[in-house]
Amino acid sequence: MSTPEHIQDLGAYVAASPSSFHAVAEAGQRLAAAGFRRQTEQDAWEGGAGRFYVIRDGALIAWSVPDDASPTTPFSILGAHTDSPSFKLKPKPTTGRHGWLQAGVEVYGGPLLNSWLDRELALAGRLTLHDGSEHLVSTGPLLRFAQLAIHLDRAVNDGLALDKQRHMNPVWGLGDPAEADLLGLLAARAGIDPHDIGGFDVVVADTQEPRVFGAQGEFLASGRLDNLSSVHAGLTALIDAAGGPSDGPIAVLAAFDHEEVGSGSRSGASGPFLEDVLLRISLGLGAGTEERLRALASSFCVSADAGHAVHPNYAERHDPANLPVLNRGPLLKINANQRYTTDAPGAAYWAALCRASGVPYQEFVSNNVMPCGSTIGPLTATRLGIRTVDVGTPLLSMHSARELCGVEDPGHLAKATAAFFRGGL
Structure with missing residues (x-):
């Protein structure tokens, strides 16, 4: 895709994905349209x-x-996550007082309140x-976390302190909560x-449409860029790379849930999902334990998650020698304490991959006095022993309801990922 087409498609994907469940449903529809066949875990696989x-x-x-895959064919894995910081509906969600209907929500992850x-x-x-059946739901505009007027808090611009329990209860209507039913509305x-x-x-999701803006149309503002920008890059790259070299690697997109809360679930990166799938793929190729271990030893994982661009108003929060800028390529994320799993061989591989793809990239490392976040990369490397490198699209306003990226960077990540899936350097 060209840059405008990729950004338009990314915006459409985000808009269709207000929750992790919608994100995988939309991805599944796109994959099915491209000729991918759905497998169910309870049945025997092809x-x-x-x-x-x-x-x-x-x-x-x-x-x-690929057509010529053998029991020892390696995997090229792009790991990402479908969830974003937000608020999750509590049991008995219908609350309110003083004539207002409100929703009881619990903070999910680390949103910028x-x-x-x-x-x-x-x-x-x-x-x-x-009966066990599942139904997706999305209400459209319904809720609002209403801020207190400045007339009632004259010092608000000197420092806003939000109590997660008292202040983060959105309104959704007027009336008596005893006579209302938010679950019934859903x-x-x-x-x-x-x-x-x-x-x-x-969960709660922002309803504002993604939008390109800036003096030259160089920015994209959207909710959930962390980390649907990476899921979308992997999705488009996998579809683009399908039908590549007959002797290439087995290309894998792994889009996990629950990264924002630690990945400790059956659908998170700390769980067995990827390991289960890789095992079943290997078994389908006739691999025994020896062949499977050989395949994993030759495999590679790119952990793709959004990272920080330098903020012009807070440059002192960044490492002074590593100041990533929007539209200069995805980040190679490095941390001495293995919060990111990039090592020297991984960095060299990523550099060669970007060079072969004609894609620029930038390095990111934290300021020594700032705590470093983490990704699924160390979890996957620890669980499977596959060499892993951490990369991602640079953002401003990470964990905001509406984040900001450059229009060039998501396409750069997708292009490098497609080359990775094809096994080409």
């Missing part, structure tokens, strides 16, 4: 060459096995019925009987 995907809750793994104020927000996620939007709902995983 072995050998072909293009496939599987969904586990809010996570998806897709792969393309103030960025969610005074926005039109949706509820989105899955409703699970007593059921009506999904076209189901509220009495049939046995459980729900529903």
Whole structure:
């Protein structure tokens, strides 16, 4: 895709993905349209060459096995995550007082709380019925975290302090909470009987459409760029690379859930999902333990997650010698304490891959006095022993309800990933 086409498609993907469950459903639809066949974990899988995907809750793994694949063919894995910092609906979600209807929500991950104020927000996620069936729901504009007027807090511009329990209860209507039912509203939007709902995983999502702006149209503002920008890059690259060299690697997109809360779940990177899928692919190629271990030893994982561009108003928070800028390529993320898993061989591989792809890249390392975040990279490397490198699209306003990236960088990441999937240097 050209840069405008890629950015337009990224915006469409984000808009269709207000929750991790919507993100994998949209990805599955795109993969199916491109000829990938869905596998279900409860059934026997097709072995050998072909293009496939599987969904586990809010996570998806897709792969393309070349025609000449053998039991020792290595994997080229792009790891990313589908979730973003937000708020999750609590049990007994209908609350309120003083004539207002409010929603009881729990903070999910580490959102910039103030960025969610005074926005039109949706509820989105899955409703699970007593019979085990699941239904996706997205309300469109429904909620608002309303900020207190400056007339009632004259010192607000000297420092805003938001209490997660008292202040982060969005309004969604007027009336008596005893006579209202937020869950019933969700059921009506999904076209189901509220009495049939046995459980729900529903989050708050910003409803403002992604938008390109700037003096030369060089910026993209959008919710959930961390980390749907990486999922989208991997998705488009896998579709683009499918049908590549018959003797190439097995290309794998692993889009996990729950990274923002530590990845410790059945659909998170600390769980067995990727290991399970890789094992079943190997078994389908006739691999025994020896062949499988040889394949993993020759494999490579690119952990793609958003990173920090230098902020012009807070440059002192960045390393003075490493100041990434938007539209100068994806980041190679490095940390001495292995919060990122990049090592010298991994860095050399990424540099060669970008050079062969005609893609620029930049290095990111934290200021020594600033704590470093982490990614799925160390988790995957620890669990599977596959050499892993951490990369990502540079952002401003990370964990805001509306983040900012350059329009060139997502396409650069997708281009390098497509070359990676083809095994070409």
